[in-house]
Every structure is written in structure tokens, then in C-alpha cells.
Amino acid sequence: MLMTNLDHVESADNHKKILEENENVMICCGRMGPMCMPVYDIMEELQDNYTNVKFYDMDFDSSDAHVIRNAPECAGFMGLPFVMYYKNGKVVQAKTSIQNMDQITSVLNEQFGKPE
């Protein structure tokens, strides 16, 4: 389990359920490493503002993380974390490697709308 204050995606079934039950979802699949931690931290900061989006992390090394590791949108990714943005269960954006606040909010705004 990752040591963050985000909700965790715990299994492939849990992943499926989250996507079925929520319209807008962002999942950061990574480790407790230097490229991943800034992204978790930014997500923690953003969750209060983007109330229309559900924010999760997922342990890259858990076997069920194949749902993200092997997603076609992540083909060619060679840098942690793998960050997925889903709308109505479909991947609308996938990003690799460290991202800053501006990069993350620009995807969130584009895909899910700016917070009011």
C-alpha cells in the first residue's frame, strides 16, 4: 500500500468498480519514489477543489496494477508514474513521468472542466 493520503485502488475489481461508479477519475499508478511523490502531493492538494473528480493512487508493483501497466494507452511509457484520466470508464488521457501542478490542472480542466 502506498503511504499517501489519497484513496487507494486496491485491486482490479476495485478499479472496475471505481470506473463504473464515477464519471471523472484520475489514478496515479506509481511507487513511493521521487518522480511519483510530487504527483501524489499535487493530487492531495487538488482534491478539495476538483470535487467533480475522484483522485486515487495505485501501487505499481501490485499484481492487479496490470490494469494500468498493460493498458494500450501506456504502451511506450518508460517513466514512473503512469497517470490515467478516465471519463465514464474510458481513458481520455494517459501521462508518463513526473508532472507539475500546471501540467496536471491543464489536463483536469480540459477533460473534466475547471472547478467553480
Next chain:
Amino acid sequence: MEDIYDVIILGAGPAGLSAGIYASRAKLKTLILNEGTVGGQVILTHEIANYPGVETTNGFKLVNTMKKQAKEFGCIIKANLNVTGINLLNKIKEIKVNGSDIYKGKTVILALGGKPRSLNIPGEDDFKGRGVSYCATCDGEFFTGKEVVVVGGGNSALEESVSLAKYASKLTVVHQFDHFQAQRHYIDMAKNNPKINFIMGSELRGIEGEASVKKVKIENLTTGQISELNTDGVFIFIGYSANVDKVKDTITLNSRSEIVVDNNMKTNIEGVYAAGDCIEKRYRQVTTAVADGTIAALSVSDYLMNSTVSKEAILN
């Protein structure tokens, strides 16, 4: 009445957090503003084995404890923001954040730290996460059986090369000088590894590929000749520079662009102090940053007790 902090600390690495702990514990109204993630460079560190009194830990844990301590003493921490204006010249200092919010303080501690240098060459940004990386421990496994270029010639570059060689089939270190700046131990480890080759006196001029990195352009600095080398990845470890861009017009820097301070961490501007990796010093470690932050906070406390700025701020 308008909110005026006793001290605004810019930066929440070990220096800023330590200053925050000491300042808030001294009952100063303390605000830390941080660009990026709380912890600074420490979160880049997988293992810290040399912080006295703490058994080998990771940077994330160490810094989270510092953050918790600072908050418990009443320090306010705001992170992942963009500092868009710094006015240090007046008695009451003003820091503008995200282009709109203005925070006012009687004193400021600059704990701005450092950042990894990037090459700033074509392709570096485009292939980040698709072959370009700054962390061997994080991304090494994606290069299993692949060919990799490492740029740099210091301790980090050579240490990370040895660690990457566990995954890569072949590794080429490209370094701008004809000798390494690393300690003997790291040089020997890299030289004795049969998978590691060296191209000295050369610099990368471009990174090219399609979906991911395919090749790099390398200039021989003696002949000026540019050659190409096929590779699947480029790892960049070319050192760190102090984050002084936003204060360089007002604060005195030395020739290496580090902030000049006196023994009390005071800069050339009254009421402005600096601490940690952004100041002029030889050894950059968590312990030294923590010590600088402590001195800066105690100096601020002294300054506020003895100066007229507190009284004037209230009267105004």
C-alpha cells in the same frame, strides 16, 4: 487588521521546515510558501543513512516528520504554488502567489534550495518518460536489455550508471570534460563494469526518436564533430543549481549564483535571511540545511525583538 506574518519562509525543504519549526516554536507568526512538493530535494532521496539520530530512512518519511513538527507548532504551510512576485526592499515584505494572492511579512527567509540541471537541448522535454529520465532507481527497469546513455561525470552520474548497468545491455557515459569530478570509489566502480563505456570531452546536442528515444547527437568538444549514437534511453545527472532566479535582481549572489550570507544567515537586505542549499557554502546536506534553517529562524527572532519593524507595522 491586515494579516502580517512575523516571518515568511520561501521553500519547504529541510532548511525551510527547520526554520519553520524554530520560528513557530518561538511564537512567531510563521508562513511557509513552497513551489512544488513539501520536502524539496529530500524526496528525491531513496535512502538517508547519514542523518544523526535517525536510522536509515527514506527522504519522504524524514521530511513528513519535519512537516508534522512544524505544523504542530502552528506554522502554516502552503505548497505546490507559484511564487510570481517577491518584493523584499520595503520594511514590510510582499510575496505574490499565483499572480494574485499577496502575503506580507516583517521578515523573509529564503530557503530556496536547488534543482537538477537540465540539458536544455532539443528532444529533452519531448521524450521525458519516453526514454529521457532523471532517476535510475525509478525508471531503470524499463530499460532492461536496452542500450542507454548517461550524461554527467560526478558522483551521481557514475553511481547511477553502475545501478543502471544491472538492467541495460550497454551503457555509454557522455561527459563534457576529459576527467571525472566523482570520487575515486565511484570512478573505479564504473570503470570496472564491463557494460559501461565512456565518451569523454563531449556533449549531447539533441535527442531524437519517434514514440520513444532512438538516438542522440553528440559533439566532440575538441574537434567540433557531431556524431550520432543509437540508444533507447538518456539518463541525465549533471548536477544542481541554486533556485535564485526570482531574487537575483535584489539579493547579492556570488560568482556561482549562490546567496551570500553572514554567520547569522543575513543577506544584504535588512530583514531578509537565507538558508540551505541556496546559500554560498561547500557542503550541501540535510544536516547542513537544517542547521542553516535553525540559525536563520533564531536570527529572525532576535531581529524582530530588537528592531522597530514590529512596532511600525502595528502603527501603520
